[in-house]
Amino acid sequence: MRNSLVPKKVEVFVWRAKRRRLPVLTELDKRGIDLHSVRCPICDNDIETVDHSLIFCKDTLDIWNKVYKWWGFNGVTNLSISEIFCGNSPHQLSTLGAKIWQAVEWSCGYLIWKNRNQKVFCNKSWNPPVALNEIQVKNYNWIAKRCKSKKIEWHTWLHNPLSFIA
């Protein structure tokens, strides 16, 4: 799993997520750690699996929808870990475009996981509008800086990203 447009820590995260090797509560439980509950610490609506935490948790799905809409798509269409991290797109993209979109999905997953940990360990509340803004800024700093073949303007990135990747 390589994508040169993201930091190494994001690649490592995706590698672990695809193998369900993130310390969500059901995975800790499988390893024999004695937990009070395996329900999702964010929404309490379901048990906390990797798929739930990274995609289906209520606010998380909202963030994915916001990211897809930011990119001009109708809403999130990749509803599994393997689809999301493959970087499948609702539209046909150029080779560079597909790589950028995959980098965005990977970074978004990484930041969702980071936010989940902040909630669990620091009790910082989860705020989807702020999260989207953080995703846009972080992704720009990570991806645009690494993209040698194309200069990406912040304004385009924010308002019409599909225009340079289609």
Ligand SMILES: [Zn+2]
């Ligand atoms: Zn949840």
